[in-house]
Amino acid sequence: MRLRRFSVALSSPLGTARGDIREREGFLVGVESGVGEATPLPGWTESLAACESARDAARTG
Numbered sequence: 001m002r003l004r005r006f007s008v009a010l011s012s013p014l015g016t017a018r019g020d021i022r023e024r025e026g027f028l029v030g031v032e033s034g035v036g037e038a039t040p041l042p043g044w045t046e047s048l049a050a051c052e053s054a055r056d057a058a059r060t061g
Contacts, residue, residue, distance in 0.1 A: 001058065002030035003028070003029055003030070008024055009023045025040075025048050027039075038054075
């Protein structure tokens with residue numbers, strides 16, 4: 001499994017009731033059968049730190 005953390009600024013802010021989202025952070029995930037990503041939305045889903053913990057657990061399996 002290959003993992004790479006990323007952060008990308010949105011071309012325009014995404015307005016929500018909780019405020020504007022101006023960037024997304026997450027992980028690109030490469031596995032032998034494909035590629036995926038993990039981009040949590042803090043406040044709505046798990047945190048990026050929780051994703052990192054899950055990633056670490058998956059690596060050590």
